[in-house]
Amino acid sequence: MIHFKAIGKIMGALLMLLSLLMLPGVGFALYFDSGDERALLLSALSSFTVGGVLFFSFSKQDQNIRKREGYMIVSLSWLLMSIFGMLPYILSGTIINFSDAIFETISGLTTTGATVLQDIESTPKGVLFWRSMTQWIGGLGIIVLTVAIFPLLGIGGIELFVAESPGPTSDKLHPRIRETAKRLWYVYVGLTILAGVLYLVGGMTFYDAINHALTTMATGGFSTKNASMAYYTSPFIQYVAILFMFLAGTNFTVIYFGITGKFSRVWRSDEFKAYTTVLIVLAVILSFPVYHYSGQEIEKSFRDTLFQVVSLITTTGFVTADYTSYHSGLTLLFFMMLFFGASAGSTSGGIKFVRHLTFFKNSWLEFKRIVHPRAVVPLKINGDRVTGKIITHIMNFLLIYLMIFTFGSVVIAIMGYDIMTAFGAVATSLGNVGPAIGRVGPMDNFAFFDPFSKIFLSFLMLLGRLELFTILVLFTPYFWRAN
Template sequence: MGALLMILALLMLPGVGFAYYYESGDQTPLLYSAFASFAIGATLFFSFSNQDQNIRKREGYLIVSLSWLFMSIFGMLPYLISGVVDNLPDAIFETVSGLTTTGATILTDIEATPKGILFWRSMTQWIGGLGIIVLTVAIFPLLGIGGIELFVAESPGPTSDKLHPRIRETAKRLWFVYIGLTVAVGVLYYVEGMNFYDAVNHALTTMATGGFSTKNDSMAYFSPIIQYTAIFFMFLSGTNFTLIYFGLTGRFKRVWHSDEFKAYVIALVIFLILLVGPVWYYSAEGFEKAFRDTLFQITSLITTTGYVTSDYTAYHSGLTLIFFMFLFLGASAGSTSGGIKFVRHLTFFKNSWLEFKRIVHPRAVVPLKINGDRVTGKIITHIMNFLLIYLMIFVVGSIVISLMGYDILTSFGAVATSLGNVGPAIGRVGPEDNFAFFDPFSKIFLSFLMLLGRLELFTILVLFTPYFWRAN
């Protein structure tokens, strides 16, 4: 955790350069925050560097959970010291929303936010996009600390593809892909008309599937060509980064061999075909804009990016419900997106379909296969439990928020978008709204749900079980 805080401090420094260049006056809060984070991180690191550094599974889960807590605490310092956010619940909410790439915000005038702080806001999403733990996995072995358990805890999804047998090499290659695509989309944004500052910020939040923007109107502020570019890179960000690596190295058969990727692509196409007509009819816009808005919002919600180009809640109540359901999809496992993930949905529906065959032929062995490989009963049980617990948390969370005095649509929307790390939802937290009106308790509660969703439930929930704390 000391190493993580030192890395976090260094990543605060680029915002100082923007603050000086734009004379926004927020360089001092960023410097103070970076100094405090680095000092405490260095103290932790060097004070305990001689201790037992054999990281086992329990230590891995604990380190990951506490690290996200520590990053949230120190990541909010720039907001508080600068005065951009004047209270603790709001600062926690904005920071956790950034680090978990949720994209929900309590800021009511984004364009009035100082440039350095606004850049740090985007940087928090880029840090959380692939997971700062994965970066540290590549660094820890150099420090004599094993990283496999951290990688497993940070990426608890049902897939276990590895680019390289050494976990450090896997993490490094994932980060090379992540950084390369971030640079690529930033260059395209700049060439297509964004200024340098906007291009850098949106590159960070696009690849992180985060959705924070430098504009109050989000992506609706920019030209159609920029929106199409965002659609393409949101799609890439929602793709398993292992498959992106295979594609970049020419192994295209490995890409299309993925059942999840095929389901991801086919679902996007089907949703576009089904929705573009109704959106065109109810929006009263030209066909090209209706097509672009439909494709943009489908991609943005499914990949949990959260950018907006139109208010999808203004079309029709039926369309609003369909867009709300997208909050529960998520894109691919192994991507920067949040949500349930397509591979879990695919496993659920395939297993449910095969169950009819098992009923008719009770003695037959009917295996479930994903990517041509048999899925073990243990994995199926894990996925079924995940889906059930996810639904239970959504229901209980919605009840909690509604008991705080908010209407049912707002409660459903706030909990679904926080747990799925999406951003916009329905009710009073729609595409054109923010979360500033929530009371302090609700903001802290929703922040907890964001962390829970980002670490895919079990990483945090296991800490609340007595089995975790029992001696070996």
């Protein structure tokens, strides 16, 4: 039996926390006199009221959350946060229709970075800050934060952490799940502050620095400028963005070990080594054709290439150049990066390197098994043997991901869009990246899509952010059968 009252209690707590995170935007609205403070306050009040009713109505429900409740809470909470998160857009008049507002909100919370706003710089400052805040909330996951405080509310949190944590594994830094969540958020908040300070040193205004720090560490890609990071021609600012996009795409457990001086644990990570190597190799190799086709100086060509490679692989989506303008072959290579994803346990979306690594290692070992059919040839990641159950799970994930990409592309194409745009829109939505190819290239937006396509792409964003199975399991009869 599913404990719906316990689910309601936790969703109420999440909504109340969401309402509090809307309030910083009020300060910016008042400071810039942008006139949207009332919309933010009403949105926060509405979220807090509904959340409070849910929480206190079921305050006596203190059951530990089981796996089924965990998956339901994560899936339903992201949907509920998206509905209340779009209120500032609608009440301020920034976005007036439902499909656009829900698309922008889900794009923020899933850190996709796709937008329907055609003039970002004219958006009221308070709402624009809330737009950046949605990505920061969704970056490491608001539920990972609440897991740290749920014990104070009489709520168990481990099943929520397992359902929410990005990637096929959720490494624990501490035996107690609450301490793990807290330490992950310490790293997240600390790096966000450091990125903001460096952006400020590089010449950004305080407002732009804090917005870009929020969306960089979330690997979200929302910017306060229409031209994204291309607006800032300073090499210092762009290299700072590259550094923090790289860190945000690194498993936060690995970062924590690095900060605490446990470097042997850092280099033990096969995923981190593969992630770093691929980024460097691709940036170096692709910088030569970019230099040839762009006609820019060598350093600028390398910087643009490195920036786009890191931005796409980490699924951040910031842009400094139009990578579709160089050559069709380069466009294809950059498009393929939409399917990479960075590290498991990072704020990145996408498939994740550990899955690719497992797939290629297992495929390579299969040749050895063919030659020596009686030999026991174990697959190892980080020196540990990978069980057959995990290998099967990863293979299923890759197959289902490809099937959803194919099905989604057909749906968008049927809606009347060209095949390049369909491929690009579905790949970037499912991978939570932002820019793609076709009519959704790095210099374009998603405003031209019809309402149905926007809702469909929003659903793909949620699927990708929650690693497919968290949502898809709700549509199976096994999930709803009583124990």
